[in-house]
Amino acid sequence: MAAAIEAYLEKHGVNEMVQKALNAVVKQRAANPAAALAAEFTKMAKAAKQEEGASGDTSGDTSGDKPADKPADKPADKPADKPADKPADKPADKPADKPADKPAADAPVVFFVLGGPGAGKGTQCKKIVEEFGYSHLSAGDLLRAEREAGTDQGSMIEEYIKSGKIVPVEVTIKLLLSAIEKDGGKRFLIDGFPRNTNNMSGWQLTVGTKLALAGVLCYEVSEDELEARLLKRGETSGRADDNIETIKKRFNTFKMETLPVVEYYAHQGLCTKIDGSKSVDEVWAATKDFIDSKEAELKQK
Ligand SMILES: Nc1ncnc2c1ncn2[C@@H]1O[C@H](COP(=O)(O)OP(=O)(O)OP(=O)(O)O)[C@@H](O)[C@H]1O
Numbered sequence: 001m002a003a004a005i006e007a008y009l010e011k012h013g014v015n016e017m018v019q020k021a022l023n024a025v026v027k028q029r030a031a032n033p034a035a036a037l038a039a040e041f042t043k044m045a046k047a048a049k050q051e052e053g054a055s056g057d058t059s060g061d062t063s064g065d066k067p068a069d070k071p072a073d074k075p076a077d078k079p080a081d082k083p084a085d086k087p088a089d090k091p092a093d094k095p096a097d098k099p100a101d102k103p104a105a106d107a108p109v110v111f112f113v114l115g116g117p118g119a120g121k122g123t124q125c126k127k128i129v130e131e132f133g134y135s136h137l138s139a140g141d142l143l144r145a146e147r148e149a150g151t152d153q154g155s156m157i158e159e160y161i162k163s164g165k166i167v168p169v170e171v172t173i174k175l176l177l178s179a180i181e182k183d184g185g186k187r188f189l190i191d192g193f194p195r196n197t198n199n200m201s202g203w204q205l206t207v208g209t210k211l212a213l214a215g216v217l218c219y220e221v222s223e224d225e226l227e228a229r230l231l232k233r234g235e236t237s238g239r240a241d242d243n244i245e246t247i248k249k250r251f252n253t254f255k256m257e258t259l260p261v262v263e264y265y266a267h268q269g270l271c272t273k274i275d276g277s278k279s280v281d282e283v284w285a286a287t288k289d290f291i292d293s294k295e296a297e298l299k300q301k
């Protein structure tokens, strides 16, 4: 099935694939958008397989030297989604110079860390940093720091954060890339990004193969538990979004925009889902296993 999805991506590009699936899910008014999206991806992969059989096209064959997670080459000609009513959420900056097929062996390695608001991403990243010495970049922290600059961009970021919406991708990517460059490390945890398909395509266009995506961690926790954690955190965090009104909006954004990204990576075989509702230590045991196995894989390359 992965080969069929890759064949589909090869022909249509990631934006079109995700957008088509999202449109179908919205039309269905699905009660469980993530499950409906997964079903759509499966349907598309089957159709691609049939198409491939009919045309004798072998582009879906992953046995060659192309990586299974190779993102679409086709640039996103329009943003896949438009979460904000305000500034245009267009892909960031300039595309990477003519992308190579895959990252160089010594390219810095990136892990995306996803999960609902309050799922424990920051808590677990801190532990990975302590144990493995990775560099941790929280997209939310970078945006909050930028907001403090007191510029026009700062007030725009504040509005997005307060309303639980996703800041235009070019802003976030610029902050992430400048932090990566400044850090100069070889292993990065990118916490809370990509949050929607537009973030994904913006990253793809900008980063290309300069960095190697080694995996995606996703912490799964029920909304009731998340809400309790965030309200508790809100007693001391001083965060503008740890209040019940914004929390509900953040949940909605997560379900409608971020879960499709998680499902996309899951279909690419890149995403490891971890039960984040257990104790911090239990979640850490699963997280550590994940990083240990990725490190073993990376050593063999
Ligand atoms: N496994 C856990 N069990 C109980 N509480 C937890 C667990 N992991 C984290 N917490 C607590 O839940 C709150 C949210 O955790 P954390 O800040 O790590 O989440 P996050 O996913 O980074 O959140 P956000 O996306 O909002 O930045 C914190 O107060 C943290 O101490």
Ligand SMILES: O=c1ccn([C@@H]2O[C@H](COP(=O)(O)O)[C@@H](O)[C@H]2O)c(=O)[nH]1
Pocket: 117, 118, 138, 139, 140, 141, 143, 160, 161, 162, 164, 165, 166, 167, 168, 172, 191, 192, 193, 194, 195, 241, 250
């Ligand atoms: O890639 C990103 C990351 C974050 N945001 C905005 O920031 C808040 C808080 O993010 P946390 O990860 O919970 O710290 C989030 O609700 C978004 O408004 C973003 O736009 N893009």
